[in-house]
Amino acid sequence: MTTPDLHTLRDSVRQALRTVLSAPEMEGWFDTVDFSQEGTELCVRLRQPDMAPWFSESVLPLLAQAFAPHGITVRLAPQVLPFGEEFRLDEFLANSKNAFPLASAREVAEDQSARFNPLTVCGESGSGKTFLLRAIANAKAKQGQRILASTVADLATEYDRRSDARSWVLSHEVFILDDLQDLEFHDTLQGELILLFDRFHAHRRQMVFSCTGTLAACSFLQPKLRSRLEWGLMIALKAPDLDVRLQFVHRWRQRHGLALSRDREVLLAQRFTDMRLLEGSLLKLLAYTDLVSPQISDDEFFKILSYSTTPAQAAPITTHDIMDAVSQTLGIRREDLVAHGRQRTITWARHVAMYLCRKHLRLSYPELARLFGGRDHTTAIYACRKVESDMARDPGRKAQVHEITRRIRPASSPSTE
Template structure:
């Protein structure tokens, strides 16, 4: 039974890990499930392997186990020659048994937060705060632009704190959730709501910028802050933008918030977005080519919206067709709007440019090389690239099946002309505004 479980779990892990990876860190493990199917023992070959595993693979392994069992399971670790003892973290006590549970969402874990060096300090800081028993950085504040992963990071901290200290000791919610607790669940009884919140050991509040619309509630946040701080209980806040720019905050509350450690998440760059797309495609077995992965990652800069676009592509694969034609893919992407481009799609840009230059769509997509037609075609390619972030191979396809190098040359040519000719630059900017307004 134990070998059968290990083989089945190995097949599950292969969805997100290579066979070579599993040979290094998974195959040496010995797994034993109790008869009630409620507790899994993991035995390491020796103590050094245990230490290496804890630092390199334990967190992701536990996340995968939770997904595999789809229910809370207790986990015990041990080494050969000793009985498996309760899984430990630096914050756990000697007699603790770790439960594989993610009460704030299985997808929210440190291991699933895609990062590069730009966000190394915020992630490392969040991990340290989540495992400390005596709060050193209190409050801990995560700032950043929309879609940078603030909520993911706060929920990852909440999950880690819940697993180490118990779900009942962790409050996670937005400012709006707190207001609902005060005005809804507690019927406006501030003392009752305050006592309930102060009963938690950890307070994590997201979307602090919403206090701008609830200035009267700031005094209550200040009271909660003082209560948690005096009791040496950890507080974590999420802020859109930068906390120092919050001129709407009560000076006393703002001063207290600035006591703590403030970290800022950088806007996800192309490297991070590509990694997110690759991971989604691997997990969902969404067979997007490298070119299509790059197209999606280049066009959609907000991680939340990027996730939504990928889900739309996944739904098409599951419910409509297992294969994407070029036209299917381009249509789905064009219909996806990230909130920054209005309802612009490739056809809108073609129509606007054709009308401006007095040409037909056939002229823009055709083979004619008249100077006026070539210039209009190049401008249309430039606008498609600038507004929609269309990849160069996709641009080539949209304009009569041309090579990607032709599209690349066109975009560079327009940029050069705009730098040299103010009149031409104004002309292109006028067309850009027409495209964005034409909905």
């Protein structure tokens, strides 16, 4: 059986429904439903998931009746969200300190007129920016809108990989971009974002951005892009305080069936101010109860907690740490990184070291050039861009850089979310 194209299929469904429904009865909902066919099965997907109960009861039986004579079965496709069900604004724990940011995110998520456009969410690492963006993406998906939710690094990869990247981005109705601070390492993307911004804004399509820290601290942003970001609604998330972290621990351990005394809940909430580290510690405790023993002694409890460290406890990354990690992973002597050798393996290692120093330590290009043998700053610019380019097109190179990053000890220096 030949599967019809979507336009032909849509016309066929319309004609079949006209045998059991009148035109007025189809008005208002037919244009919000998509159809696809695999063999003898017709799949129905609702752009407005809230319609599901009514559609299942009132329309689906009639649709099945209309197609039964043709030997075609009909099913309603399950709702697909960009992110898991847990990313909902109702699940975002906040007190009065973050009341305005949460209310703003809720308004953007529920409003389809793009009244606050763009929404830019700022805050320190672990404050909940990514959670809010994912919750907004899920809410927009439930409204039936086409969502593009990406990080700056992933978007840069798509632009390296796809010849139709711009039209692909513009085919979406909502554009959500995380980690704006990483534009420092993808400078050529800034001009493209200005163009994308203007197109989305002109067509009243919602944009949502996030940035670690503040936009004011992102001195590398081009003035045209900065002014556009400041054009919309900018909100600042404050780090979760003890009360919010306690709520999180209590809810998490109840949801996952982890037995913890109130004293241990308080200890966890006090010790870990970063929500990622807090959840990571809870996962380690849960794994212990699943794999070793349902009871955790005090000694084991504190040993498990010692596997995680807060940013305040971690020593800052240094250039020596990065050079050591590069030399150990790639088998290059540290002194070769700052020498003037031109062997391909040494050059690649030197470029990676420059790139990681730029990323983790925020060193300027002239500083990098001086650090790595007194070179010209244009050499440092080329090195960083070359690593980005190689990582985008070569999975092996990308894996090497990730392995080196893993070897660099945890630090309190700026990091991406």
